[in-house]
Amino acid sequence: MKKICYKLIIPIAMLVAVSTGCKKDIVAEQESANPLQPRIFDLLREFSGAQIIEEGDTAKFSNIEITPAGKADISWMVDGKEVSKDKKFAFAPDKGGEFTIKLKVSYNGDSSVRSTKVLVNPATYTFKSYNKVSMTYLTQDATAANVNFANVTHVAYKVGLVSPEGDLDTSPGEAGQKAKEIVARAHIAGVPVILGISGRLSGIDGWAIYETNDFGTAIRDAAKRTKLVGLVKAYVAAKHMDGVDIMMTDINSGNAPDNIHAIGPFLTELKAALPASAIVTVTATVNYQHWEYPDLSAASWVNLHAFEDNIHIGPDAPVGQSSSLQFMKDGAAIWTNFHLPASKLVIGIPAFGLRYNALNAAGNNESWGSYDYMTYKAILTADPTAYSKEFSDKSGAGGVYFNGLPLVTEKALYIKNNPFKGAYLWAGDFDTQDANSLMMAIFNTQK
Structure with a gap:
């Protein structure tokens, strides 16, 4: 009976291997024929309007989901300059001003973009001169x-x-x-x-x-x-x-x-x-x-x-x-x-x-x-x-x-x-x- 069991196990293992290989081939074919689109899910609407903070505070973008997860390339930019490739981003400016925050997600040659403004009230400022x-x-x-x-x-x-x-x-x-x-x-x-x-x-x-x-x-x-x-x-x-x-x-x-x-x-x-x-x-x-x-x-x-x-x-x-x-x-x-x-x-x-x-x-x-x-x-x-x-x-x-x-x-x-x-x-x-x-x-x- 032991011989019979071993003989049965070998064909089953081969079948699993073949089946797994077939699934991988099917996924690859499907992704090739129907590539996934990169998407950004702004769960708490952090991009829906400008964030207004004081100099020394932080504007946080931490409730973002991205698909395809683990595959898409992530790029956070401040005024056009890339500053992070993590899924979450915290912007801590060291001066006052208005800044453009952009998130770009890319996959298979396609991309999705979200952007917003962060307005920073400066800690120190000089009032303009005037006559009247x-x-x-x-x-x-x-x-x-x-x-x-x-x-x-x-x-x-x-x-x-x-x-x-x-x-x-x-x-x-x-x-x-x-x-x-x-x-x-x-x-x-x-x-x-x-x-x-x-x-x-x-x-x-x-x-x-x-x-x-x-x-x-x-x-x-x-x-x-x-x-x-x-x-x-x-x-x-x-x-x-x-x-x-x-x-x-x-x-x-x-x-x-x-x-x-x-x-x-x-x-x-x-x-x-x-x-x-x-x-x-x-x-x-x-x-x-x-x-x-x-x-x-x-x-x-x-x-x-x-x-x-x-x-x-x-x-x-x-x-x-x-x-x-x-x-x-x-x-x-x-x-x-x-x-x-x-x-x-x-x-x-x-x-x-x-x-x-x-x-x-x-x-x-x-x-x-x-x-x-x-x-x-x-x-x-x-x-x-x-x-x-x-x-x-x-x-x-x-x-x-x-x-x-x-x-x-x-x-x-x-x-x-x-x-x-x-x-x-x-x-x-x-x-x-x-x-x-x-x-x-x-x-x-x-x-």
């Missing part, structure tokens, strides 16, 4: 795409919302890493970023709402004020911002005088909490309530809301330009005559217009609800030639009045030719990013 402040003031809805950093000296980002309890909501800046990207791109360009904080604002015009006291309530109370200072300090440090603007607009209520007076101790406490190099500013009105402001000389400068004269809104109000050159001049003169030297004042210019949607029989504004505001870029969408005007009849029953390039240039020239600190545009994300940009006109006129 040319500041874009962004709303919470803005992104870095709303700024041409070559045309600004400063960026203010109104992303902080103050509650009556002294809390600070900065959540709009977290969506899509907006705050991190704005700061990183600004610092790479040598532009400081200032955190704008306010209570609730009225909308496009970004100013006071009737009988709101959110910010005022917080800073009138010593404990809430200290709490708010701590939250602001922590956010500025976490986002590597360069200062804070106090946009306290609770000036249209019965508590307006007390709200305005409270800016003084809040400014003092905030400056003491922030680094000595921090830019700390206040945005203030030019109307009759200017008398209520405390001494603001400790601020780096004061932004003047020198637009919207308020005589062209309301029932039976005459239609017209609410943000004229003369109104800006008069508003600035109030502050130079009674409060601060011109060198401490940054003058506001609007990137929006006043639209009349219904007029009465006399041709005046019909009611409190018959007007609203349009962004500058929306005005240009409705009327592509509006950049050269102050009025367009393409929107609203009574048209829209705004500041086009000629008026903005005239304002910027007045600011340049006088000893003011500079100008700001509210709001930068209402502007265009082409040859008709108001911010570009301000910057080019003042430089």
Whole structure:
């Protein structure tokens, strides 16, 4: 029986060997006839958008699968230079900037490629020199795409919302890493970023709402004020911002005088909490309530809301330009005559217009609800030639009045030719990013 067993084993072994050889031949034939395609599986979507990190941190690409596994050639490149052939890659830059990360997988003459950007906020940066402040003031809805950093000296980002309890909501800046990207791109360009904080604002015009006291309530109370200072300090440090603007607009209520007076101790406490190099500013009105402001000389400068004269809104109000050159001049003169030297004042210019949607029989504004505001870029969408005007009849029953390039240039020239600190545009994300940009006109006129 043993002989029989050995005789059976030998043919079986030969059969296995032949079978294995046949399988290898079949695989080879199949791969030759139907070669596998190299593929990249981005399991956690690490290539779906730019990663934004601080200098000294690491951008990791560790959840990548590649086929055919173990066969494909892998090449990681940074700005076109190969840096690794491993499946996983960790990018640890030693400087700030924007870098292109590319993964190329090759097999049998074919290749698959994925690429993305890594934006690195530099640990050290030097601010660009300037003669006059040319500041874009962004709303919470803005992104870095709303700024041409070559045309600004400063960026203010109104992303902080103050509650009556002294809390600070900065959540709009977290969506899509907006705050991190704005700061990183600004610092790479040598532009400081200032955190704008306010209570609730009225909308496009970004100013006071009737009988709101959110910010005022917080800073009138010593404990809430200290709490708010701590939250602001922590956010500025976490986002590597360069200062804070106090946009306290609770000036249209019965508590307006007390709200305005409270800016003084809040400014003092905030400056003491922030680094000595921090830019700390206040945005203030030019109307009759200017008398209520405390001494603001400790601020780096004061932004003047020198637009919207308020005589062209309301029932039976005459239609017209609410943000004229003369109104800006008069508003600035109030502050130079009674409060601060011109060198401490940054003058506001609007990137929006006043639209009349219904007029009465006399041709005046019909009611409190018959007007609203349009962004500058929306005005240009409705009327592509509006950049050269102050009025367009393409929107609203009574048209829209705004500041086009000629008026903005005239304002910027007045600011340049006088000893003011500079100008700001509210709001930068209402502007265009082409040859008709108001911010570009301000910057080019003042430089």
